Amino acid sequence: MSEKKKYFVPEPVKVNIKSADEIKDDKDGRSSIFLTVLLILGCVTILFPLYMTIVIAFKSPSEMTNDISGALALPKSFGFGNFAEAMRVTDFWHSLGNSVVITGATIILSLIIHSMTGYAIGRNMNRKKGFKLIYFYIVSGMFVPFAILMMPLVKQTANLGIDNMLGVVILYTVFYMPMNVMLYSGYMKNVPFAMEEAADMDGASAWRTYWTIIFPMMKPMHATVAVLTALGTWNDVMTPLVIMSGTENTTLPLAQLNFQTQFGTNYNLAFASYLLALLPIVIFYILCQKQIIGGVANGAVKG
Amino acid sequence: MNKKKMSDRQKTYIVMVIPALILFVMFNTIPLITGAAYSFTNYRGYGSYDFVGLRNYIDLFTDARVGNSYLFTFKYAIAGTILVNLLSLMLALGLNSKIKCKSLLRGVYFLPNILGGLIIGYIFSFIFTYIVPAAGEALNIGFLKNSILASEKYAWIGVLIVGVWQAVAMNTIIYISGLQTIPAEIHEAGMIDGATRWQEFKNLTLPMLMPFVSTNLVLSTKNMLMVFDQIMALTKGGPAQSTESISYLIYRNGMDGGQFGFQSANAVVFFVVIVTISIIQMVITNKKEEQL
Numbered sequence: 001m002s003e004k005k006k007y008f009v010p011e012p013v014k015v016n017i018k019s020a021d022e023i024k025d026d027k028d029g030r031s032s033i034f035l036t037v038l039l040i041l042g043c044v045t046i047l048f049p050l051y052m053t054i055v056i057a058f059k060s061p062s063e064m065t066n067d068i069s070g071a072l073a074l075p076k077s078f079g080f081g082n083f084a085e086a087m088r089v090t091d092f093w094h095s096l097g098n099s100v101v102i103t104g105a106t107i108i109l110s111l112i113i114h115s116m117t118g119y120a121i122g123r124n125m126n127r128k129k130g131f132k133l134i135y136f137y138i139v140s141g142m143f144v145p146f147a148i149l150m151m152p153l154v155k156q157t158a159n160l161g162i163d164n165m166l167g168v169v170i171l172y173t174v175f176y177m178p179m180n181v182m183l184y185s186g187y188m189k190n191v192p193f194a195m196e197e198a199a200d201m202d203g204a205s206a207w208r209t210y211w212t213i214i215f216p217m218m219k220p221m222h223a224t225v226a227v228l229t230a231l232g233t234w235n236d237v238m239t240p241l242v243i244m245s246g247t248e249n250t251t252l253p254l255a256q257l258n259f260q261t262q263f264g265t266n267y268n269l270a271f272a273s274y275l276l277a278l279l280p281i282v283i284f285y286i287l288c289q290k291q292i293i294g295g296v297a298n299g300a301v302k303g
Numbered sequence: 304m305n306k307k308k309m310s311d312r313q314k315t316y317i318v319m320v321i322p323a324l325i326l327f328v329m330f331n332t333i334p335l336i337t338g339a340a341y342s343f344t345n346y347r348g349y350g351s352y353d354f355v356g357l358r359n360y361i362d363l364f365t366d367a368r369v370g371n372s373y374l375f376t377f378k379y380a381i382a383g384t385i386l387v388n389l390l391s392l393m394l395a396l397g398l399n400s401k402i403k404c405k406s407l408l409r410g411v412y413f414l415p416n417i418l419g420g421l422i423i424g425y426i427f428s429f430i431f432t433y434i435v436p437a438a439g440e441a442l443n444i445g446f447l448k449n450s451i452l453a454s455e456k457y458a459w460i461g462v463l464i465v466g467v468w469q470a471v472a473m474n475t476i477i478y479i480s481g482l483q484t485i486p487a488e489i490h491e492a493g494m495i496d497g498a499t500r501w502q503e504f505k506n507l508t509l510p511m512l513m514p515f516v517s518t519n520l521v522l523s524t525k526n527m528l529m530v531f532d533q534i535m536a537l538t539k540g541g542p543a544q545s546t547e548s549i550s551y552l553i554y555r556n557g558m559d560g561g562q563f564g565f566q567s568a569n570a571v572v573f574f575v576v577i578v579t580i581s582i583i584q585m586v587i588t589n590k591k592e593e594q595l
Contacts, residue, residue: 032401039397040404043411045468049426050414052434068437117323120316134320141331143578145529147553148570151348151563152334152341174330177323196312206315235419237532242558253419257535260425267429274422285417289410292417296473297480300518 057082057272064267082272089262090273095255096280102165102240102251103233106172110180110229111222113173118184119214123193125185135185141178146238154242164247168240172233180225183299187221220298227288227295234281252277342568347561359568369569371544372552375459379548380527383463387470387523388516394471395478396504409479416472424536427465428452431537455545458538462546465533470526474519481515482508517588521581528577549573 051072056064058075059082086092117138124131157167191214199209240251250258256277263270285292342359346352363369398409415423432450439447451461485508493503509516531550534540540547540555547555549569557566 032403035397035400036402036404036408039394039402039408042394043408046411046414049423049430052430053426056429068434068441071434071437113323113326116319120319124316131316131320134324138323138327141327143525143574143581144331144335145550145570145574145577147529147550148338148567148574149331149334150554151557151567151570152337153330154558156330156334156337170326171330174326177327177331181323200312206312207318210315210319231417235417235421237419237421237535238554242554253421256422256425270425271429274425277422278418281417281419282414285414289413293409293413293476296416297476300473300477300480300522 053271057275059268082268086273090255090259095250095252098249099252105169106233107226109173114180115184118181122185122188138181139178167243176229224295224298227292228299338567341564342571344564346564348563359565372547372549376548383527384523386467391471391474394475399482413472415469420532421536424533428537431461455542458546481512485511521584
């Protein structure tokens with residue numbers, strides 16, 4: 001009887017049930033206008049600092065009066081004088097070149113070294129204790145803050161004669177190793193071993209099989225790794241600051257730090273320089289927005 | 304597959320791991336060990352030095368400047384983690400619902416993540432020192448008239464605003480990918496049962512989002528604890544060392560201040576703190592996931 005009662009008397013009907021209209025609104029998406037407007041208004045918090053940077057970069061110092069409009073009004077004319085001057089002061093092309101070389105070399109090294117390590121670990125960690133140990137050894141590096149490595153690394157790179165761009169590239173390859181090896185070895189779980197078996201039948205060596213069949217197959221993971229590594233290295237200040245301080249070379253962000261004193265109170269020049277430093281990554285972002293957002297999400301969720 | 308082939312394969316696997324292992328040992332493990340070793344000396348970064356035992360570690364606990372840096376860093380990381388996760392969860396819910404220009408809006412909100420912390424810091428430094436006071440002057444709002452970065456009491460809030468502004472983007476993307484794993488039928492079921500939006504969020508969405516909450520908590524706490532670029536650009540630790548983060552103090556006094564040994568001890572403690580917090584967070588959030 002009690003069983004039956006339970007069956008016939010369901011949950012009491014809630015009073016605040018949605019009206020048919022509300023449900024219909026949800027379905028045809030009419031209720032989203034309010035949210036859309038709200039989110040567009042929220043964009044102001046993101047775009048305002050960037051708008052301000054652009055406007056100030058184009059102005060001359062005499063246009064910068066002390067009230068708000070002096071900083072935020074549109075410039076009288078759009079000249080590129082500030083940019084030319086900023087390029088000269090910060091040696092823009094040189095530091096841009098250094099940043100490109102460092103980021104590019106780090107990505108290439110990461111794709112080669114981290115992918116084959118991730119592959120070997122991913123294929124063995126469930127069968128062989130040694131590989132599992134190596135996996136946890138490398139991945140635990142994620143918790144080591146740069147602050148503890150910084151001072152010994154400055155000494156060590158100086159002793160080895162790599163207190164320069166090469167040293168920075170090598171260090172980045174080590175810093176991103178934990179994350180990238182984890183991503184690659186995780187990816188290998190979804191690749192059936194039959195791929196290698198088929199190649200083995202044809203008499204190809206394991207080394208050859210890896211580079212001709214497996215490496216190209218890991219393309220989606222290469223994209224994720226390249227995006228994450230690129231964003232991290234491109235914007236990093238601390239590593240080149242402590243490692244390359246003895247050399248003439250700077251990276252794009254480091255140049256902003258080094259030339260801060262030369263900008264003085266000429267904010268127009270400083271902002272022109274900031275804008276130039278932000279531009280390459282913003283252009284890259286506009287061109288590959290999908291891959292970048294996808295890569296970051298992919299990396300964070302898998303990692 | 305014959306035996307020889309199999310052992311060749313194993314050899315190749317080992318060869319593949321060796322370059323990474325050598326690099327990792329040389330540039331992660333060895334500096335970690337030398338750093339720990341220096342922490343037992345009075346090394347200044349140059350010249351001769353002596354072994355001083357646990358002296359540096361004892362001094363750490365009585366050093367006011369180190370204490371202050373821990374206080375600031377924790378205040379910053381706790382407030383930052385809470386703010387970042389609340390804001391990014393709200394943003395993700397908004398950006399994942401039925402709205403117009405969805406991908407454009409997502410693109411804009413993700414923008415801060417790709418921009419360098421140092422340059423963003425310089426831009427905000429100008430906003431705090433010129434724009435906000437000018438606005439305070441124009442609107443006659445007293446507390447806005449002076450730069451927040453010049454105030455010993457509130458400068459940390461300025462640093463926090465910039466840190467949060469940048470960090471929200473990343474967590475939002477992670478929450479959005481979390482929301483997309485929740486099947487639409489669940490929302491329909493909630494609607495038919497007559498759940499209010501809040502009930503639906505609390506009882507259906509949030510529990511399914513828990514793994515992503517734990518990822519985000521660990522991620523943002525770790526990043527916030529290591530704050531450096533923003534400090535470098537905004538305050539250089541000032542005014543009166545009120546915004547000196549642990550990383551910044553180690554850099555400042557360890558590299559130039561002649562405290563190589565002492566700051567190495569600080570770095571070792573900092574490392575232990577980060578590992579402990581990360582482990583505690585993972586254990587707690589894993590338990591939560593099991594309960595739900």
